Amino acid sequence: MxxxxxxxxxxxxxxxxxxxxxxxxxxxxxxxxxxxxxxxxxxxxxxxxxxxxxxxxxxxxxxxxxxxxxxxxxxxxxxxxxxxxxxxxxxxxxxxxxxxxxxxxxxxxxxxxxxxxxxxxxxxxxxxxxxxxxxxxxxxxxxxxxxxxxxxxxxxxxxxxxxxxxxxxxxxxxxxxxxxxxxxxxxPVVTDIDALPWDKKEKAFLCSGRLVEAKSPHRVINILKAVRQKGFEVDLHITGGGGGVYANKYQRSLRKLIQENSDWVHLHQDLPYADYLKIVAKCRYGIHWKPEPFGISVAEMVKGGMVPFVKSKGGQIEIIGDDHAEFLSFSKDDEAVQKIVKVLSGEKLQESLRQSLEKRKKLFTxxxxxxxxxxxxxxxxxxxxxx
Missing domain, CATH: 3.40.50.2000 (Glycogen Phosphorylase B;)
Known part of the structure; x- marks a missing residue:
């Protein structure tokens, strides 16, 4: 039939x-x-x-x-x-x-x-x-x-x-x-992202997802704090929400950590989707700590013209591509610091990664x-x- x-x-x-x-x-x-x-x-x-x-x-x-x-x-x-x-x-x-x-x-x-x-x-x-x-x-x-x-x-x-x-x-x-x-x-990434040109983007990272311990935004803060201590004055935008009553204890400790680093860490909780996309559009880099079956927020980072750093296990490796894993994936937090510092130190490497990642956008239309x-x-x- x-x-x-x-x-x-x-x-x-x-x-x-x-x-x-x-x-x-x-x-x-x-x-x-x-x-x-x-x-x-x-x-x-x-x-x-x-x-x-x-x-x-x-x-x-x-x-x-x-x-x-x-x-x-x-x-x-x-x-x-x-x-x-x-x-x-x-x-x-x-x-x-x-x-x-x-x-x-x-x-x-x-x-x-x-x-x-x-x-x-x-x-x-x-x-x-x-x-x-x-x-x-x-x-x-x-x-x-x-x-x-x-x-x-x-x-x-x-x-x-x-x-x-x-x-x-x-x-x-x-x-x-x-x-x-x-x-x-x-x-699919369900919305077209009107990304800013690279030279107009903030020297900032995006961490996106539910504000729960499994997603580990506190680890992201500590990773980027170590990067800043090596002389790279990057900011961090954390977007997310959810978690329910079970996440209250973790979120209290997370907010305390954010407050201690409020000069460079910015929390955007329960944003309307349109406002979230504006943050995606203006950040140069992304970071996602948790291994995921896929990782839609990482695909949004790629669609937004970011250079994302991800865990070396999980579906997010397929989003960035195996050929980028050497530079953009990490298994431990100290390895993340090393790889981020290496990429931030090399403008030619960043340009090469950006041009190569551009080709992967079509996978998620x-x-x-x-x-x-x-x-x-x-x-x-x-x-x-x-x-």
């Missing part, structure tokens, strides 16, 4: 609370809405116009049918409860899976935009990481096993799906975890992403397996 405008595709994204996974889900919908009859299966009704403004999509209520598992009147209560309880959050996720599995056979293709799941038929799944929705039976707590039993969750069905990973690094973990192969489609997703769905429907 050849895919046509009449082919029906359901995309599953359990909730929209902001973040990279939601951006990918929306751009999957963007990729498919003109060529297929598309439905979005999610927890609660969504405001497509608002999401379009946030993520640069052009989703239309006339083209996208939204199927929600709970009434609109309960959405605020549900999202509030999800933020406070992991059990409630996963319970609501499994509620959407329960409803999806009842309807998935009605479509020509079912597509999980939120990691690996059993959809009740052979479908497609985009993996940001492994063991996000399910967990191994031997490690699952009782309540988790009860949820999986409720929806008759099948690991075999999960493994039969056509899988897409957000990086080669994630694809390796998918193979180790599920013993299944996956194609790599890099997430929305145009490339939507074409790859569309082609994969066409091929899936044309070669559809029997559920």
């Amino acid at each position: 050849l895919a046509s405008k009449q082919a029906q595709v359901v995309v599953w994204q359990p909730y929209f609370r902001g973040g990279g996974a939601e951006a990918v889900a929306l751009w999957i919908l963007e990729a498919l809405q003109d060529d297929f009859d598309v439905s979005l299966h999610t927890l609660a009704n969504v405001d497509l116009a608002k999401l379009n403004m946030m993520y640069g999509t052009h989703l239309s209520e006339e083209r996208i049918e939204v199927i929600s598992s709970i009434p609109r009147s309960l959405s605020g209560l549900a999202y509030s409860a999800m933020a406070k309880s992991e059990i409630i959050r996963m319970g609501l996720v499994y509620l959407t899976i329960h409803h999806l599995k009842k309807k998935s056979l009605q479509y020509d293709a079912a597509f999980s935009a939120f990691n690996a799941i059993d959809m009740g038929c052979v479908g497609l799944q985009y993996l940001h990481w492994v063991r996000v929705v399910e967990t191994s039976p031997e490690k699952a707590p009782l309540w988790y096993r009860a949820l999986m039993k409720w929806v008759d969750f099948s690991y075999e069905s999960l493994q039969d799906n056509v899988s897409i990973s957000n990086s080669c690094y994630t694809a390796d973990q998918v193979k180790k975890t599920y013993d299944m192969d996956s194609m790599v489609v890099y997430p 929305t145009q490339r992403f939507t074409k790859q997703i569309r082609d994969i769905v066409y091929e899936f429907i044309e070669n559809k397996k029997v559920c």
Whole structure:
């Protein structure tokens, strides 16, 4: 059967609370809405116009049918409860899976935009990481096993799906975890960044992400403090937010450290996205301490014309490219100091890195992403397996 405008595709994204996974889900919908009859299966009704403004999509209520598992009147209560309880959050996720599995056979293709799941038929799944929705039976707590039993969750069905990973690094973990192969489609940087010319950019670093210990902005401050002690008067812009009540203790110590270095460290918490992009546009350098499955903020740094320094393990290496790892990746903090000092000391090296990184921008465009997703769905429907 050849895919046509009449082919029906359901995309599953359990909730929209902001973040990279939601951006990918929306751009999957963007990729498919003109060529297929598309439905979005999610927890609660969504405001497509608002999401379009946030993520640069052009989703239309006339083209996208939204199927929600709970009434609109309960959405605020549900999202509030999800933020406070992991059990409630996963319970609501499994509620959407329960409803999806009842309807998935009605479509020509079912597509999980939120990691690996059993959809009740052979479908497609985009993996940001492994063991996000399910967990191994031997490690699952009782309540988790009860949820999986409720929806008759099948690991075999999960493994039969056509899988897409957000990086080669994630694809390796998918193979180790599920013993299944996956194609790599890099997430898109959803907004064009109007970067300033290099000579007009600040001699400043950007550290972007949630203000939690795992992201380690305190380590970034200490790394750049050591760089400054070697004679390089760089500033640091820290952007981010989130973390919830569990991050309060860490954020108090982080703010104390920022205050102690307030002459050169600038905190921008919970910025509107447009204001965040202005900071991306004006910084010369970026630094990201935590290894990531992909690392969308690092891709934004590259799109913004920055020279980013990253951990030597994780998907962010694929963003900067293996040929830049010698200069821009580090395994330990003291190594980061050494490499940053070397790059800052050499104008010719900086120019060479900038010109080479410029070529990598095309890897993370929305145009490339939507074409790859569309082609994969066409091929899936044309070669559809029997559920």
